[in-house]
Amino acid sequence: MKSRIIHMACVVAALGMMLLPSACSSTEEGLDREYSNTPRGNFMALWEIMDERYCYFDLKKEVLGVDWNEVKLRYSASISGDMSNRSLFEVLCKMIGELRDGHVNLSSAYDFGRNWSWKTDYPANYSKDLQDKYLGLDYVICGNSSSYRILDDNIGYMVVKSFESSISNGSLNAMFNHMALCNGLIIDIRNNGGGNQNAGDRLASRFTEESVTWGYSCYKNGPGHNDFSKLHANVIEPAWTNLRWIKPVVLLVNRGCYSTANDFAVCMKSLANVTLMGDTTGGGGGLPMSSELPNGWVVRFSSSPSYDADINHVEFGVAPDIRLDMKESDMAAGLDTYIEEARRYINDMIVNP
């Protein structure tokens, strides 16, 4: 009799265990919100993803006057159940465009929604034709997106078009060997839209002889607008085992310098032998993350803010040490004002160190 009871208990226990999967799957739906794949559901998903995860609401309110709750009310009126996907995409792009952040994008099969006013609202201060003219035809290609040559007055000129990929240490050593007798170096990062932070760090580490704290970073650690982790110091360490450049460096920047290029400019500005010349950079201080709407559109947003060494936001760019604008007269004469001023500055430093 006793063994029969035990047997029955075991059968009941075994069958009970078979019900566990359905118990777990019901919690899947019950524990958290689920958005519907409707215009309203997608609108709410986008608004709430941004509300909980975007990192610059307070800054954008202070500088641009953006009130995210007011934005919701205003754009919610444009959402209807029978609107087309294209119309929905347009409304959603306009809504996130209020933040004027190059790292905030909505990606769909139709288009890549963006607000590039950080660049398009300002003078370009850049001419690719003139840049190519200074590089000539016998320039050296260094990595996937960099090139350099020595200008006639014995000043090195390096163009870094992107930080998407790092320049290898071997290529950098070869470049510094090639320019060993130069009086100075001009690094032109105009219109560099960013890329990999490591690529910028690797290049910057060649221009310092000591560890320098050039900024700070943190990340969102909760859904509140002010939920941030502690600040982490961004320190650039000298590339001890490789060649380093201790002569004058001029970094040419414009509004097209964004994201990693912006961070690179912040970092280089804190180094003793580096001078920033040109226009304020485009900004893009927030490390971006992505999420997804119920209809499959991917939203990208700034999630981890960065600051300079004095804990000022760099989302709106970093000001140069020497402000410059391209002159029409120079351009008409085939001269790049930025490069010419940088050459003059380095040559003056040689005469008056």
Added chain:
Amino acid sequence: MTDSFRCSDRLSGVLVILLLMLFTLPAKAEREAWSLPLYQERVSAGSVMIGSAFARETYLSESGYSGTAFGFEADIWTGYSPDRLFKYGRTHSSLHFSPMKNRVGGGSTLELTGSFHTSMLWPAVNTPVCDLLLGPSFMFELGALYNRQNSNNPATAEGYMGAGLCVDNTLHFRLFRKDMAFQATLHMPLAGVGVAPDYDQPYWYIYRYDEYEKALHFITPFNDLALMQQVALVVPFRGARVRLGYTFDYTGNRLGGHYRSIGSNFFTIGCVMRYQKKDWSR
């Protein structure tokens, strides 16, 4: 759940092939379907797994994903000395892979998960019709989700390491004049360490600032419900013992402020083997 159980035509084809493979097994009768290993003996069961997986991980996406899953699992029962309290050992290891799609079919996520559970078991009930084993267990599970649309945070890790409980219940019965066994096993971590980023902490930050401690969380069933459950039928078939089963693996938590519900349902098919354990100390 309905999505999770939905099988594609391709999946059905693979199942038919696996069933046909059973006829290649030797044609010799076996009297007993299942018995626990004696001292220095091992009983092992290896199975291929085919089923479905689902994942909703708000660190990567607000959308839920589901898809077909494939894998392999191995279970080994070991007989220890009869004078021990824990007379049996049991290990379970599995590896599975799943390519998943979101509800609108416009995005894809890949999942790869491996797990290893090892338990010391005490025979709570040991009768001719029932073997109920209970005991402590060490469990390790680690997986990764890779969302192919996300540009800046494409992947995240999920997993845990901890101590828990293993319940292994085998019922013996006769059907169609053959001895058969029905097994149900539950592994559940009760305390340990779970892996999840601290809300929107980028993995880049974890690497750059050595901030690993923020990504590790103390877990209990109250903040991280994780379990692995197997039910299986062991039947003698043409001289071999075939193990047909269903395995469910689930992790649901809100560690680090993000919600995740990741699971898989598998139909498994394999065979059971019994062999003597080699004692190298002799």
